[in-house]
Amino acid sequence: MMVAFAVVDDDIEAREQISAFISRFAGERQLDATITAFADAAELLHHYKPEYDVIFLDIEMQQVDGIKAAKVIRETDPATIIVFVTNMAQLAIKGYEVEALDFVVKPVDYYSFAMVMRKALQRMERRRSSTIKLITRDAVHVVPIDRIDYVEVQDHYITYCTAEGNYTVKGTLGQAEQALQSGNFMRCNRWYLVNIDNITGLEGNTITVGNHRIEVSRSKKQEILRAIAISSGVA
Structure with missing residues (x-):
């Protein structure tokens, strides 16, 4: 499993310790971990992109404190897992306002840290099975799989179509199938997953999904009908 971590702390010793603990835990669990360290929250927030799976965020920092930074992060990134690092456990109670997973108290011991990491991995596994991360030309989007109506391939680009909007990324229909395997998607022709x-x-050879009508190939029609019946509890 690939996991991207951010460690944000203006105390270099604490920053290095958390990074070392991440590396140790990743080695024990055979995780492919990337660690990006930030000396303050302002550096993290500058052009922030939702590309981190887990952020270890110190609460007491001089420029921007961790609680304020977490609120800014949550405006654009509801999915990343936030773990607060603090000298005073009572400060971490505010973490519930920004849906923080947990907190660790300085000086951090490895046993407590590993417990939080196991909890973070469990949440990641649940979240990854229910969402997909789409990297478009302009941004990174975390999209609930059940909100995707259909997927279209055209000229080596994949468009994921939802009621809220469309997201186009490079790729193949096979790659989309693999990414969406936790959902209930099927090919209805050479160019579409529905x-x-x-x-x-479904009327004739045309499916209605969302506000769109998509043609179903003859070879796929019976398979689609069976899948609809199973999904509806008819079969």
């Missing part, structure tokens, strides 16, 4: 659970109609 979310069986979001189909609202």
Whole structure:
């Protein structure tokens, strides 16, 4: 499993200790971990992108404190896991306001740290099975899989279509199938994957999903009909 960590602390010793603990834990669990360290929250927030799976965030920092930084992060990134690092446990109570996973108290011991890491991995595994991270030209989007109506391939680009908008990334339909395997998607022709659970109609050789009508190939029609029946509890 690939996991991207950010460690944000204006205390270099604490920053290095957390980074070392991450490396140790990753080695024990055979994780492919990347660690990016920041000397203050302002550095993290500058052009922030939702590319970290877990952020270890010190609460008491001089320029921007961890609670304020977490609130800014949550405006654009509801998915990243935030763990506060603090000298005073009572300060971490405010973490519930920004949906922090947990906190560790300085000086951090490895046993406590490993417990929080195991908790973070469990949440990551649940979240990864229910969301997909799409890196478009302009941003990184974390999209709930059940909100995707269909996927279209055209000229080596994949467009994930949802009621909230469309997201286009480079790739193949096979790669999209693999990324969406926790959902209920099927190919309806050479160019489209459709979310069986979001189909609202099938007439002739045309599926209605969301506000769109998509053609179903003859070879796929019976398979699609069976999948719809199973999804509806008919079969």
